[in-house]
Amino acid sequence: MRISFVFGTRPEAIKLAPVIKEFARNNLFELNICFTGQHKDMVIPILKLFNINIHVNLETMSKDQQLSEVVGVMFTEIGKYLSKIKPDVVFVQGDTTTAMVAATVAFFAGIKVAHVEAGLRTNDIYSPFPEEFNRVVISKITNFHFAATKNAFNNLLNEGVSSEHICLTGNTGIDALVFASKNKSHNLLKFLPEHVLDKKIVLITCHRRENFGLKFKNICKAVKELSEKFPDVNFIYPVHLNPNVNSPARKLLSDIDNVILIEPIDYFDFVQLMNKSYLIITDSGGIQEEAPSLNKPLLIIRENTERQEGVTAGTAILAGTSTRKIVERTTTLLENKDLYLKMTKIKNPFGDGMASKRIHEYLESKLK
Template structure:
């Protein structure tokens, strides 16, 4: 029996790892251990119940106002102890978080194979996004199984000299999770119903998310100015913004947007609530990687408020536009989506380049054949 360790720490990791955990636990040949590091403790715990995940090891690595260096050192120490205890044949990590980076580093030190889910994403600018681009490049250096979501990601790895036999095109597990969530919400509507009594059925609702470090400061100021302009120019539209708790986000958002009649600032939404908000939205303004992957499956156009993205597939497919933090560009493209029905439909009716919801099954099959 092969031992598989799955490590995650943040909400996006939990969402994207959930289908993998569900699939691997079905395989009799695998002994699966799930380690949650606690990076996003409050945001992840509801997902553990929603996806019916069993956590075998729960760490508590977060401290108030700790630096990335302090977080990294704590994660390395705690994960090394966990790995030494479980003795896995492979450690699976997801994406580009500090948890994923540290789990891969510890595995490398102990000569344990690493499987990287959502491998091959690149901006090729080491500090954008920060520190995620650095994390994923380093993870790629020590990975034995690269599970890539798209052919673009595969090409990135091949260009870096990664052997083709270690790269597996699977699609992105976020689509598996989204399909699971939508089905569960729809079939248990009473249990998972979220009331948005302020959201009228005939109102065009623009959903907004923003949290990226590289946008802190002037970037967020510009984003907020653009949203303010859009709200004033489109009084019949409702702009809904679940505001991240980071003070670098809270301060400019509340200072610039609070008090505008058709802007609804709400607390950060849990996965269930946010999935329903995405379904109800007209289009989405975001700097989130996960939203870029999910929205096309719900036929929602995306305006990406970043200067670069490692998810160019959705832009190339026509479902998203990279608008950066330039307020003029944000306003112009948003206004075009609101006013131009033909343009809107051209972005809304695009096949999702990140897969069909079978990524976790594919990953389980690959591991069963190759471990």
């Protein structure tokens, strides 16, 4: 039984890595790993950390591509790849352009599709863009839906997917986090000086397409205001390589003593940095899922989130993207000790570290 895993971004690699390792233990399955190159400088180090080798690198990305150009190239190259490999099942993860195209091409070829982290919805086709479109399309053509939460499971049921084709798994990102947390060889001092780590840390990540432009400038303004309001707090921001993020971030935040801009760091180091932080400000979906396992309160800098479970449970606060709201909500968490402690004690609603095992067992039972 041949299974192809197709991915292109760092979050996909992180969340598929434990699934790949789980399936690799079973001689019933022949695995083929395909990387589309969507995050070409950020994925290979992840795979090395998890000791996973790719079989095919499609190298679909080039400078200044429009989204339509990316999609066009991927349809062609993934089509050639699947025609050559002829897998029985194609695994995709999440809601990236790679996932949507790979699932669609597999569907065209009559190949079964397995979708990890199925059923996320904001019910606004433009937010996040194009991720909401991508995941809705994938769900229409998927054979095996692996829903991370009960909300996602119910979303699929409400769209007419039979419960026989859905497996409630938990999130594979938590599996990766558990694996990474056991690795003690990574030292934050190799990229951050001790005097930075000795202070209270607010960790920041921001990279989503929906926040490009004015929203991103507002977020940077909020960080600047917070740095002035809390001079004894260090705001650490590993800046994404995308020029829509990198250029304005460095222009607006470079000359502030307690705002530390660093290059993207490997996943294991990033887990250590999350663990060292006091709280996290992010637009990342994966970090929304991971932070509660590390008992770190979270501020979501988006207008809405498809991971509502964290907001409902109380592990996260939806801050929006206005400068004023971000400053207000961050100030509350930095000053209100009772609220902060309450948020650190809530059980993670996104998973328990066993998702990959459930995916493997479910698919094996379906393919026998």
